[in-house]
Amino acid sequence: xxxxxxxxxxxxxxxxxxxxxxxxxxxxxxxxxxxxxxxxxxxxxxxxxxxxxxxxxxxxxxxxxxxxxxxxxxxxxxxxxxxxxxxxxxxxxxxxxxxxxxxxxxxxxxxxxxxxxxxxxxxxxxxxxxxxxxxxxxxxxxxxxxxxxxxxxxxxxxxxxxxxxxxxxxxxxxxxxxxxxxxxxxxxxxxxxxxxxxxxxxxxxxxxxxxxxxxxxxxxxxxxxxxxxxxxxxxxxxxxxxxxxxxxxxxxxxxxxxxxxxxxxxxxxxxxxxxxxxxxxxxxxxxxxxxxxxxxxxxxxxxxxxxxxxxxxxxxxxxxxxxxxxxxxxxxxxxxxxxxxxxxxxxxxxxxxxxxxxxxxxxxxxxxxxxxxxxxxxxxxxxxxxxxxxxxxxxxxxxxxxxxxxxxxxxxxxxxxxxxxxxxxxxxxxxxxxxxxxxxxxxxxxxxxxxxxxxxxxxxxxxxxxxxxxxxxxxxxxxxxxxxxxxxxxxxxxxxxxxxxxxxxxxxxxxxxxxxxxxxxxxxxxxxxxxxxxxxxxxxxxxxxxxxxxxxxxxxxxxxxxxxxxxxxxxxxxxxxxxxxxxxxxxxxxxxxxxxxxxxxxxxxxxxxxxxxxxxxxxxxxxxxxxxxxxxxxxxxxxxxxxxxxxxxxxxxxxxxxxxxx
Numbered sequence: 264x265x266x267x268x269x270x271x272x273x274x275x276x277x278x279x280x281x282x283x284x285x286x287x288x289x290x291x292x293x294x295x296x297x298x299x300x301x302x303x304x305x306x307x308x309x310x311x312x313x314x315x316x317x318x319x320x321x322x323x324x325x326x327x328x329x330x331x332x333x334x335x336x337x338x339x340x341x342x343x344x345x346x347x348x349x350x351x352x353x354x355x356x357x358x359x360x361x362x363x364x365x366x367x368x369x370x371x372x373x374x375x376x377x378x379x380x381x382x383x384x385x386x387x388x389x390x391x392x393x394x395x396x397x398x399x400x401x402x403x404x405x406x407x408x409x410x411x412x413x414x415x416x417x418x419x420x421x422x423x424x425x426x427x428x429x430x431x432x433x434x435x436x437x438x439x440x441x442x443x444x445x446x447x448x449x450x451x452x453x454x455x456x457x458x459x460x461x462x463x464x465x466x467x468x469x470x471x472x473x474x475x476x477x478x479x480x481x482x483x484x485x486x487x488x489x490x491x492x493x494x495x496x497x498x499x500x501x502x503x504x505x506x507x508x509x510x511x512x513x514x515x516x517x518x519x520x521x522x523x524x525x526x527x528x529x530x531x532x533x534x535x536x537x538x539x540x541x542x543x544x545x546x547x548x549x550x551x552x553x554x555x556x557x558x559x560x561x562x563x564x565x566x567x568x569x570x571x572x573x574x575x576x577x578x579x580x581x582x583x584x585x586x587x588x589x590x591x592x593x594x595x596x597x598x599x600x601x602x603x604x605x606x607x608x609x610x611x612x613x614x615x616x617x618x619x620x621x622x623x624x625x626x627x628x629x630x631x632x633x634x635x636x637x638x639x640x641x642x643x644x645x646x647x648x649x650x651x652x653x654x655x656x657x658x659x660x661x662x663x664x665x666x667x668x669x670x671x672x673x674x675x676x677x678x679x680x681x682x683x684x685x686x687x688x689x690x691x692x693x694x695x696x697x698x699x700x701x702x703x704x705x706x707x708x709x710x711x712x713x714x715x716x717x718x719x720x721x722x723x724x725x726x727x728x729x730x731x732x733x734x735x736x737x738x739x740x741x742x743x744x745x746x747x748x749x750x751x752x753x754x755x756x757x758x759x760x761x762x763x764x765x766x767x768x769x770x771x772x773x774x775x776x777x778x779x780x781x782x783x784x785x786x787x788x789x790x791x792x793x794x795x796x797x798x799x800x801x802x803x804x805x806x807x808x809x810x811x812x813x814x815x816x817x818x819x820x821x822x823x824x825x826x827x828x829x830x831x832x833x834x835x836x837x838x839x840x841x842x843x844x845x846x847x848x849x850x851x852x853x854x855x856x857x858x859x860x861x862x863x864x865x866x867x868x869x870x871x872x873x874x875x876x877x878x879x880x881x882x883x884x885x886x887x888x889x890x891x892x893x894x895x896x897x898x899x900x901x902x903x904x905x906x907x908x909x910x911x912x913x914x915x916x917x918x919x920x921x922x923x924x925x
Contacts, residue, residue: 321444325411326565330553332545333570335612335761340540340575341549347566348459349766350447351470353439359475359517360458361442363482364449366510369403372442377404377433378426404429406485407445451481452488465493467533475521477530479504479511493532501529540575544582547618547628548573552759559772560763567771570761572612577605577870581615584866588858589620597851598827598842598858602629603866604742604757605838611746611755614836615870616739627845634721634735635841639693639803640819640828640855641714641732643745643795646690648713649701650787657687657790661697668727673699676820676854690794691802693818695731702730716782717744718756732819741830742839748791748815749832751880752783792881799831806860807831809867813879816863818855825849829859834877836870838863 329344353361365372371379379402401409408428432441451461458481462470466477473481483491483503493500505526512522542549548571556569585601592598605615618628627633649655663681666673673695680696689697702710707725714723719741723734743757763772795815798804803818807829816831825847830839840859843850853859 321411323563323565328565329567330549330556331568332549332552332573333568334573334575335571335614337570338575339538340571340573341542341545342539343549343553345454345456346460346464347766348447348455348457348461348463348470349768350457351443351459353443353446355471356446356458357471357473357475357478359511360470360473360478360481361446362516363475363478363507363511364446364485365403365442366514366516367482367507368406368485370510370514372403373438375402377402377429377431401425402429403445404432404441407441407448408432410450411448449485450488451484452492453494465533466530474525474528474530475508475517476504476525476528479507479525480530482507493530497532540578543622544579545573546622546626547630548578548616548759550626551616551618551628551631555760556763556772559760564765564769564771566766568764568766570763572607572614572759572761573616574614577615578617580869581605581617581866584862584869585617586620588862588865592853592858595851596853596858597844597848598853599844600629601840601842601862602633602738603838603840603862604630604739605836605866605870606742606746606757608746608749608832608835608837609755611743611757613739613757613759616759625845629841629845630738632737633841634737635826635843636734636821637732637736637741637828638819638821638826638855639695639698639732640741640817640830641734641736642690642693642698642730642819643748643791643817643830644714644717644719645698645702645705645710645730646686646794647717647748647783647787647791648709649686649705650790651713651784652705652709654704655686655701657685657794659686660684661686661689661700663689663694663696666696666700668699668703671699671727673728673731687794687797690817691797693798693803698730699727703727713783714744716754717747718754719744732821738828738839738841741828742837745816745830745832745839746837747783748788748795749834749837749880750779750788751785751792752781752788753779754782755779789881792879795831796879796881803854803856804829804831804860806856807864807867809833809864809871812871812876814867815879815881818860820854820856823849824851824853827853827857827859828855829863831863831867832879833867833871834879835874836867838867840866 326347327345329342329347331339332341334340369379371381375381405425409425436444447457447459449458450456451458453461453464455461455464458470461481461484462468462473462477465480466473470481480493480500483500483506486503490496491500491503508517508522508525511517512519517525539545552569552571556567560567581603585603589598589601600620601617602619603615603617604613606613616630618630618632619625646655650657655661660683662683663675665680675695676693681692681694684692684694684697686697686701688694707727707729710729711723711725719736721734721736721740723729723736726733739757746757747754758774760772761774762770764770792815795817796813798818799807799814799816804816807814807816812833814831814833816829819828819830820826825843827842827850828840830837832838840863842853842859842862
């Protein structure tokens with residue numbers, strides 16, 4: 264019997280042991296499962312978790328590149344990218360501005376550690392009652408983390424990371440720091456980030472100057488920047504702003520009297536017409552400025568304010584002129600594109616730049632990127648080099664006749680020859696044979712050297728045909744190079760950027776007004792200006808005459824009418840015009856003395872309207888002696904008679920001396 268009981272006791276002990284081993288096994292398995300789940304969950308939730316940036320880095324985090332363009336007078340004419348205002352400190356803002364945001368977005372901001380558990384529970388209960396999401400539990404810190412550090416995806420993993428980083432941010436930064444950062448970076452619609460940018464956008468003034476009602480309008484926006492946009496949905500904005508004011512009053516941030524006053528004085532939304540010049544007019548300029556600004560600023564600042572040299576009125580006039588002439592002649596004359604550059608003669612400041620007929624249709628800038636043959640407009644540098652080498656003077660006589668230069672046989676535009684003529688007349692009538700002779704005499708390398716000195720940046724081939732403009736150049740280079748003649752041999756490089764700063768008004772670049780470089784002797788520059796003035800008065804460019812205003816310039820036409828040029832200047836502006844087709848197909852017999860001259864004249868007449876007439880730097884010699892005047896008149900008449908007789912002998916009519924050719 265005792266043995267039986269002992270057996271029973273032993274059996275019970277074994278059962279108990281097995282039970283506890285079974286319990287222990289289950290517990291061990293649960294611990295292992297939980298540990299594995301914990302570590303796997305932690306690995307999943309923390310995988311890809313970005314590090315929390317430093318306070319200094321947060322101000323630059325996720326800033327998208329943006330650039331604001333100012334005209335020559337410092338007025339805004341264009342903007343690309345999001346709008347970031349000047350960062351404001353809390354002490355610069357009226358106290359009710361941050362209070363409005365806290366009242367509607369995070370009323371327990373100063374109490375929670377980055378995560379507001381009470382707000383989460385409250386939001387869950389409200390959403391459960393409504394059967395849909397009607398309230399959120401995110402803190403202001405979480406919003407900041409979500410918008411600045413994390414991706415916008417909506418997953419539980421991202422939400423966890425948002426809460427974790429918010430907690431960490433609260434440990435790294437003070438409450439005022441977080442609030443200040445939030446108010447300067449929050450999305451407030453219309454690509455405006457921060458209260459300063461939004462205040463400028465909606466009220467036309469700094470956030471440091473806004474009223475309580477205006478502050479409520481801004482605080483209404485974070486929930487739904489588009490739905491509460493005061494410019495598009497004023498009633499929705501008004502109702503949301505009213506709720507902001509009511510919450511501020513309930514929370515004791517403002518008095519009932521202050522709330523009533525704010526409601527009775529609704530903010531006036533800034534509805535002034537945009538001061539921006541449309542992209543069609545400013546597009547090519549904007550691209551050019553953005554590219555050059557990037558090379559001038561070495562800092563990593565992404566918000567740039569660039570003051571340019573552009574004159575808005577001249578820019579608009581330039582585009583209108585180009586588009587008008589292209590529209591009238593596109594089919595009949597087979598010309599589809601044009602470019603124009605206008606530079607203030609005495610400074611080098613680019614006042615207008617048109618890179619093509621339509622920026623919407625083509626972003627390619629034909630003023631700064633297109634390499635085209637300049638034709639006879641390049642002869643100005645040939646004769647300038649010849650004067651410098653003292654091979655010729657304006658009165659030197661050369662013979663217009665068929666020539667052969669090492670197997671190259673250049674011909675005149677009319678395929679006729681006039682015989683003996685002066686260099687002055689040769690450039691006035693754009694005689695190819697004489698330009699080729701002179702070019703061969705001084706040598707192509709001398710022409711290349713002078714052209715580079717004047718500012719031609721492209722690679723020029725030192726071959727004989729360079730004398731007739733066979734090497735490709737940029738319109739902007741040609742236009743700037745002609746200012747050397749107008750400035751009596753002084754080179755003032757063309758520029759379009761005056762200064763660059765950021766939205767905090769830190770100057771990142773400022774152009775220094777350095778002294779102009781002497782690249783050509785004054786006497787020769789005056790002689791060249793005098794001859795180029797003859798081109799306009801009685802030569803191939805006579806269609807460019809501006810009445811009693813002195814002007815000088817040179818026409819140019821490349822082979823088979825593929826390019827038409829006119830580069831001309833007054834004492835005020837030097838303007839270059841190119842016309843042609845992007846596919847290099849010929850125009851319908853358009854020479855530099857035709858449409859390019861017409862575009863140039865139309866533009867220059869408009870921009871000079873009301874300006875004082877000024878002489879060029881090649882004044883005629885003043886002769887007070889009646890006997891000398893009589894002698895000069897005699898020889899001038901004799902010269903004209905000689906030219907007329909010579910032309911008649913060659914089968915040319917008198918009018919052809921001023922024919923509008925190349």
